[in-house]
Amino acid sequence: MNTHYDPYMTFSDITTEEMMFLQQATNGLSERQKQYFYMVYSGKRRSPQEILIYTLLGFVLINGVQRFVTGQTVMGLLYLFTGGFCLIGTIIDLVNHRSLATEYNQKMAYESFQITKMAVQE
Template sequence: MTDFSFAMLPGIDQEELLWLQELTKDYNEDNKRKFMALYQGRRKDPQTVLICCLVGLVCFAGIHRFILNQIGMGILYFFTGGLCIVGTIVDAVNHRKLAWEYNKVAAMEAAALIKQY
């Protein structure tokens, strides 16, 4: 498995690609495959976050926060109408940052699981 296999992930940007390569540089091929399988299952695509955020503008506000496992913020957005729509618009603009923060945590969890074995 080459380092370019991470490039096949949907919506991946250069920063995330380089970070994943650095995180897995000491892994053998088998561990890289395991990491890729774990990370791919947990990773959230930035476009999915954006679409859910935009759906929140017209119906269920905060759905993107539920998808990112931010349950408390999701409930807050739901009951306040996306913090009076302003919070939802800010999240739509910052959707890549929200996805990157979630994906970084997911990668660290997957790396910790690989190191346990």
């Protein structure tokens, strides 16, 4: 990777907080490891718009889709069986969709980092 080119800028709707987190997470990696990390992380990352769309699906089709997508299976089932906590939980998720995406992406960055350290030995 070129030191002047930041591949994370290609992510749609990346926040400054996420950018700083990713740069800090990959600080000790070699260039080859950073490339592998980027490849793994880009496949796992969810943009806030995706979470917003999944949350809006809760109003129309199935409640809790946003929770299933972010790996929160138990909360997804609760939303599904309670109608999104009578739509109150769905409305809260609608307002907090960015924080849901940030929390999920940080978990995926940690997971991607672990995968990279095991897969690419330097």
